Amino acid sequence: MNTTTRRITAAAAGVAGIAAVGAGFAGIANAGTLPVTHPGEPTIAMTITNHTNKTEHLLSTGTSGNGVVVSGARQTLAPGASETISVVAPHGTKLAATVAYRIGVGGPTATYEVLNSQANTNTGTTGVSGASAGQYRINHNFTSHYPNTNVGFDLW
Secondary structure (H helix, E strand, O other): OOHHHHHHHHHHHHHHHHHHHHHHHHOOOOHHHOOOOOOOOOEEEEEEEEOOOOOEEEEEEEEOOOOEEEEOOOOEEOOOOEEEEEEEOOOOOEEEEEEEEEEOOOOOEEEEEEEEEOOOEEOOOOEEEOOOHHHOOEEEEEEEOOOEEEEEEEEO
């Protein structure tokens, strides 16, 4: 191969590598990329990260009456793991999503909730309840609000 051919081949390989990395990140959900069938419909992407040394065990999930789950919660969330739950409201103007996990085998309940409406976007009843709840806390961070709400939850 001559020098020009090698350079073209190397450049093509570099572009292909960058495209592959970009495609990998395209799979990360956020509410701005969820399937919207009606302009302005509310969406929620909630990312939960377990910073504890205990596995979280799924107790329940729910949405408001008009909510449709696009990507649901896992049955277990290991220490150090993250997941993104995403929901849409195809025919609604407001949306709520709730996920509850038991921390460890017999520990307290961690509840993650997002309420998304034009009037107010908040974390509702998010918190830890039950025996030994005081040793855990949930922090949250909104990166966007209505109609496409993205919020990260960190259980410590």
